[in-house]
Amino acid sequence: MRRNVKNYLCVLLLISTVYFMSMTYLRAEETRTRLIRIERTEDVSLPTGWYLLTAAQGLIIFVDAFYLIASKGNRKTFKQTMESVPVRVIGGLSALGGGSAGIMLSVGLIGAMPALEMPHLNLPEEKVAQGEPEGEEEQTYVFPVPELPPLMPVENLASQANGVLVISDAQDLSEQAISDQSDISAILAAPGAQLSLVGSSIVKSGDASSPENAMAYGLNAGLFVREGAAANIMGSLLSTAANGSPGAAANGSGAVLSISDSNISTSGAFSPAVMSLFQGSVTCGNDQISTSEAQSPVLVARANGSINASGGGLYAYGPQSTLIYGDGKFELNSVYGQSSGGSLMFLQNGAEVSLNGCTMSASGLYSDGLEGGIYINGFDENGREKKMMVNLNSNSLSLTQSGNGDIPIPMFHTVGGQTQINLSNSSLRIPSGLFGYVEGGKTEMNLDMQSAYGSYVVDGAASLNLQLLNSSSYTGIINTENTGAEVNLHIDASSTLSLTGDIYLSSFTDDQTDYSNIAFNGYMIYVQGNPIL
Structure with a gap:
């Protein structure tokens, strides 16, 4: 081989290796940034493979x-x-020095570079949520106060609950109950209580000494129902006007709360309207339930709590306030919901949700990086990840905002863990055109008699299994940047796919073997890099 050709190849190898080494550092920093967001700590470790690659x-x-x-x-x-x-x-010695230099540069550079402005990461140092609907003057809220509580509290502090009126037997009440004291509920249903409130009024003020305990355990609620107690509220008014003061909470095994034809409202920050905690059970029927201040979800079910609601309305007016929050079980039937400063749902590891015949709208705003109509975070810091299940049947779900600054708001945003979403016969409004974003973990999306549109983005640490079943249709793009770790698509013979850009898949099956149910529109489907036609 001629000398000038050899020189050319050596120089080309040198330049290309320097380039790929630079890209490796950037990709490693991006991965580290994602881990920091998911694990909520700066103390993260990258896999050894990154350092071995830079050494080579x-x-x-x-x-x-x-x-x-x-x-x-x-x-x-x-x-x-x-x-x-x-x-x-x-x-x-050159080989040894090169490998050592690669590792030392990795240790020195990764984590020392400034935060990358990646469009799908974009992590600011403060959590900011914008609470005004599109078309009105925007306001920005920054809260240095505590975040929503961790997934599973180590212990239950329900025994610390106290009340102005403490009930421990069977009683019927119709008079007004009031508390203006910090950390003291208006009514406490103690173990053994059988309480019936008909046409009553419960009024609570007095801030909680610990907003975290209010969010995690329901302490300082207007009505607090402990383990082994039952309360039935009918045609009553319950309102709280304090920070860290939930409306009504059922906390503990055998804690049962039934609410019907009533009005529940809170007007303080960190004040959910209705809470079911630690195997508590709540049933709502034809109620009007609302929160008006920051980080105050309407319905909260956590630590194996469950909420069943039929009819009525849910309203969240404060920033970072969602309609449904937690890791428990929710079943809603024919419920109207509106969130002006938060998501439809903010779900955590192990959550199970069933929505049937509901009409709901939300801005999809929460804070930078946590946007989504339905935001699902399956990460568990203790490694006890449980599969999350979301069943959506015959609903009308709308987003009122297209983006949070430069960040588009997806209808479905899944982060970590394992999530199965079954979407059937529902109407969707997605101003951003971003149907879904899978950011880590495994997501299974099943469309059944469902029309869907938009883009489905899958990042490098995530996998997506998408199925179109029973006359479903999808118009848009899937993994068009070819970033997903694993993306699988199945279409049955009765369903259709219309492409608005190229699609990149790990595997693809179509029961219509001649692909006559696919409108390619000049674009291609690539399976492991190869076009199917």
Whole structure:
């Protein structure tokens, strides 16, 4: 081979390796940033493979440069160059030095670079939520106060609950109950209580000394129902006007709360309207339930709590306030919902949700990086990840905002864990055109008699299994940037797919073997890099 060709190849190898080494550092920093967001801590570790890769790249750079110098620009052959013992020793030291330099650069650079402005990450240092609907003057809210509580509290502090009126037996009440004291509910249903409230009024003020305990355990609620107690509210008014003061909470095994034809409202920050915690059970029927301040979800079910609601309306007016929040079980039938400053749902590891015949709208705003009509975070810091299930049948679900600054708002945003979403016969409004974003974990999306549109984005640490079943249709793009770790698509013979861009898949099956149910529109479907046609 001619010397100038050899020189060209050596220089090309050197330049390309430097380029790929730079890209490796950037990709490693991006991965580290994602882990920081998911694990909520700066103390994260990258897999050893990243450092081994940069060590190999450093080795190639040093050895290539050494060979160019030792061979005097390829004037000598490889055999002639390596005849000298000193040259062989120096070559070995170059290889060792290159690998060491690659690792040291990795340790020094990864984590030291400024936060990357990746469009799908975009992590600010403060959590900001915008609470005004599109078309009105925007306001920005920043809260240095505590975040929503962790997934599973270590212990239950329900025994710390107290009340102005403490009931421990069977009683019927219709008079007004009032508390203006911090950390004291208006009514406490103690173990053994059988309480019936008909045409009553419950009024609570007095801020909680610990908003975290209000959010995690329901302490300082207007009505607090402990384990082994039952309360039935009919045609009553319950309102709280304090920070860290939930409306009504059922906390503990055998805690049962039934609410019907009543009005529940809270007007303080960190004040959910209705809570079911630690195997508590809540049933709502034809109620009007609302929250008006920051980080105050309407319905909260956590730690194996459950909420069943039929009819009525849910309203969240404060920033970062969602209609449904938690890791418990929710079943809603024919419920109207509106959130002006938050999501339809903010679900955590293990949540189970069933929505049937509901009409709901939300801005989809929460804080930067947590946008979504339905935001599902399956990550568990203790590694106890449970599958999450979301069943949506015959609903009307709308987003009122298209984006949070430069960040588009998806209808479905899943992060970590395993999630199954069954979407059937529902109407969707997605101003951003971003149907879904899978950011880590595994998501299974089943469309059944469902029309869907938009883009489905899958990042490099995530997998998506998408099925179109029973006359479903999808118009849009799927993994068009070819970033997903694994993306699988199945279409049955009765369903259709219309492409608005190229689609990149790991596997693809179509029961219509001639692909007559696909409108390619000049675009292609690539399976493992190969077009299907």
